[in-house]
Structures are given as C-alpha cells and as structure tokens.
Amino acid sequence: MDGALSSSPLPDMDRNRLPTLFEVLSRRTLPPVDLFSFYIYMRDQQRSVDYLDFWLDVAQHMSLCRHYVRELRRSVMIGTPEADKSPSKRSSTILEGLGDMNHPAAGPSALMTDKEKNQDAQMSAFLREDLASGTNHSPSNSLGSQPRHTTSNDRPRPSFMSSPLELTSDSNSPAHTVSRADIRASAEKILYTFLLPGAEREIILPHAITHEITVSIEERGRDDPEVFDAAKDYVFQAMERDAFPGFLRMKALGNLVPPSMLMRLVLGLLAMFAGFWVAFILIFLDYSRLTRVWLILPFTVGVYSLSSHQYALDPILALVGFSEYTFMSFSRVRERFVRKLLNKRALMVLGVTLLIDAALVVLFVFVPGKRL
Structure with a gap:
C-alpha cells in the first residue's frame, strides 16, 4: 500500500x-x-x-x-x-x-x-x-x-x-x-x-x-x-x-460543554444566594468583621462558577491544559495557538473573578453591624 x-x-x-x-x-x-x-x-x-x-x-x-x-x-x-x-x-x-x-x-x-x-x-x-x-x-x-x-x-x-x-x-x-x-x-x-x-x-x-x-x-x-x-x-x-464558527468559539475560546456550563450556573446561583443570606445574617446579628471574612468561601465559589458559565471557560482547567469534549470527559489541549488563547482568557477570567470576589467580601466585611 x-x-x-x-x-x-x-x-x-x-x-x-x-x-x-x-x-x-x-x-x-x-x-x-x-x-x-x-x-x-x-x-x-x-x-x-x-x-x-x-x-x-x-x-x-x-x-x-x-x-x-x-x-x-x-x-x-x-x-x-x-x-x-x-x-x-x-x-x-x-x-x-x-x-x-x-x-x-x-x-x-x-x-x-x-x-x-x-x-x-x-x-x-x-x-x-x-x-x-x-x-x-x-x-x-x-x-x-x-x-x-x-x-x-x-x-x-x-x-x-x-x-x-x-x-x-x-x-x-x-x-x-x-x-x-x-x-x-x-x-x-x-x-x-x-x-x-x-x-x-x-x-x-x-x-x-x-x-x-x-x-x-x-x-x-x-x-x-x-x-x-x-x-x-x-x-x-x-x-x-x-x-x-461556533465550534471555534466553543473550543478555541472556551473549554466547557453546555451541560457543564449549566451545572456551573446552578452551582454559582446557589453559592451566591448562600453567601448573601449568610452575609445579612452576620451583619444583623452584629458578628465581628473577623468572622465575616469567612464569606469569602461562598462568594468565591459563586463568582468563579458564574464567571465560568459566562465565558464558557474554566480558568483553572485551562491553565493546567485540559478541555472538555463531553460532559466530565477531558482531553489535553495540544494545539499550541489554542493553548495560548485559552491561557490568556483564563487569566482574564481569574482577574474578573478576584475583582468581584474582593469587592463583595470588602463590602460585607466592613459594613457596620447592627443587631436587630
């Protein structure tokens, strides 16, 4: 042959x-x-x-x-x-x-x-x-x-x-x-x-x-x-x-498939709801600012999940070099140019996540408490 x-x-x-x-x-x-x-x-x-x-x-x-x-x-x-x-x-x-x-x-x-x-x-x-x-x-x-x-x-x-x-x-x-x-x-x-x-x-x-x-x-x-x-x-x-064009947007600019994006949307909304709920409880029960710092946990999970859904990109997954081709099944990113694009977008998404997360935590930590 x-x-x-x-x-x-x-x-x-x-x-x-x-x-x-x-x-x-x-x-x-x-x-x-x-x-x-x-x-x-x-x-x-x-x-x-x-x-x-x-x-x-x-x-x-x-x-x-x-x-x-x-x-x-x-x-x-x-x-x-x-x-x-x-x-x-x-x-x-x-x-x-x-x-x-x-x-x-x-x-x-x-x-x-x-x-x-x-x-x-x-x-x-x-x-x-x-x-x-x-x-x-x-x-x-x-x-x-x-x-x-x-x-x-x-x-x-x-x-x-x-x-x-x-x-x-x-x-x-x-x-x-x-x-x-x-x-x-x-x-x-x-x-x-x-x-x-x-x-x-x-x-x-x-x-x-x-x-x-x-x-x-x-x-x-x-x-x-x-x-x-x-x-x-x-x-x-x-x-x-x-x-x-849609294939390139999904695979070269993102690394998640729609079911994973939906899962992150649900997780993000639940985490944000829990974060706001706990934040108001801590404020109106006049807990110390040191205790309210723990709000960083639900807010980080919520903002990270919602950002991943919004950009169809899991930044940590991108930085370690993996992309999802079916739900919860991953392959390594081997196309060099795509790897560069995903890394740049991952850093941008992480920056947005940290900025919003920090703003929320600062807001609810330093607002004066008032016991009802």
Whole structure:
C-alpha cells in the first residue's frame, strides 16, 4: 500500500492562527480543534452530524477510487499481466499521466490546486471509460471478490466511538486491494444512506444536486468521485458557514460543554444566594468583621462558577491544559495557538473573578453591624 494512504497528514505544529475547516477535516489539527472534537460538536451541539458523516463517506469513496486507480497504474507501469486487461490504449495513457496522486485528503473544489483538480478529473474520466468498457479489474484477494452486503451499518459510525484516538486514525486507508465492485458499493451506499428521499440519514440538499446524483448512479451507472462534487462542496460550505464558527468559539475560546456550563450556573446561583443570606445574617446579628471574612468561601465559589458559565471557560482547567469534549470527559489541549488563547482568557477570567470576589467580601466585611 502506498505511504500516502498509510497515515494521516501530519499536523502543522507551527500554526500561529486558528485552523480552517479543511485542516480539521483532513486531520491536520490537534485537540481540542481536531476532527474528533468537531464530530462530537456536530453530534451533540449542532445536531447535524449526518452532514459530517456524508463528507467523511465521500472522502472514503475518493480514497477507494484513488487506491483502485493507483493499483491499476502500477500494473500498467510495471507491465504485469493485469495490464493486458486495460480496456483501451486511451485508458492506459490516462493511467500513465495521472501521476502518484499523493493528496489523500478530499477537499472542496475551491481549495484544490490545479494539479489536484486535473488528476481527479482524469481519474474520473478513466473510471467512466472503465465502466463503459465493462472490464472489471478485481484481483482474487480484493474486497469485491467476496459476497458483500452494503447496508448502512457496514462501517461503524464515528458516533459509536468512545475515544478520540479512534477517529484520528486514518480510516480512509483501504486494508485490501480495492475492486470496482467496492467502488460501486461505496457510491450506492452514500446515495441510499444520505441522498434519496426518506433515506435512513437523509440530508437536505438542493433538489437539482440530489436529482443529478441519483440519475448518474442509478440510470447512467456512474460511480466516479465527480458524481458527488456538487454535494460535497455544498455540504462543506454549509458546515463552514453554520457550524464551524461556533465550534471555534466553543473550543478555541472556551473549554466547557453546555451541560457543564449549566451545572456551573446552578452551582454559582446557589453559592451566591448562600453567601448573601449568610452575609445579612452576620451583619444583623452584629458578628465581628473577623468572622465575616469567612464569606469569602461562598462568594468565591459563586463568582468563579458564574464567571465560568459566562465565558464558557474554566480558568483553572485551562491553565493546567485540559478541555472538555463531553460532559466530565477531558482531553489535553495540544494545539499550541489554542493553548495560548485559552491561557490568556483564563487569566482574564481569574482577574474578573478576584475583582468581584474582593469587592463583595470588602463590602460585607466592613459594613457596620447592627443587631436587630
């Protein structure tokens, strides 16, 4: 198997900015702005994880197609007997001109280089000609040489995963030689799972896009990656516009998930109520100022909790380098720029907390007592 598919692209450790959506989807980022965290956000907060699953399945389909064509190109280049099965000299010419196709991430058309666009267009052209010729390049050990059921549960969804490490592995790397039957099954699975009306996990796309894909796959028999280009670009733009800004706000400027924020709101309100209640009791029973200093405990808990809720940031958690990805489950912050942002905001939140806490304690300690 080619090295380009054996591992995920390396993260950019020197990035001095927030990552883009494409960098997150192509696994070039680290927690808490990695693909696993984005998946959890789309599932739990955005409630639109089907769009991300569609993108991941299309990326998987592109990977299968590239692996299939790469294996055929290798056969042609080394002159093995399998090269004799090439449908035409034109197909062989296309294969030889494709190059190594060492760009495993399936990005939107707008972010692809001219070389990548040209290679993908030639690959799709070869797959269409290969389909028209009726030639099946399926080695005996390929996935397509065995009976296969293409239900929506063939591949475990990332939503079933319990660890961040499981999604960051390169699931786009085929474990066996890929046959044309695998490519066809992959295209049909995407169509029947996400695009047909009433599908199991139907996503909402413009009718013109879904109609063209349906006709291309079911009537024209196409399964090349260009079939999904319009839908892939539409979904990418929708996630970039509607979901990704909120994801960055939650993960790059904060480190708490909504259930934790709600818990801190309740705790903060209760602690502040207890602090004010005890403070007035101590004043109207004319307790000494030294005794009233103990008000610092409920006020500190209350102000800290309410500040954490207001800024979606637990400053102590941020300063020790952790971020929450699900309720009471934490991962270490490994993206350097995000770590710097969180540390700066943590210090600011701590400053606000100390200022308000000190003001409340001074107010209720030095106000004159009066026994009723």
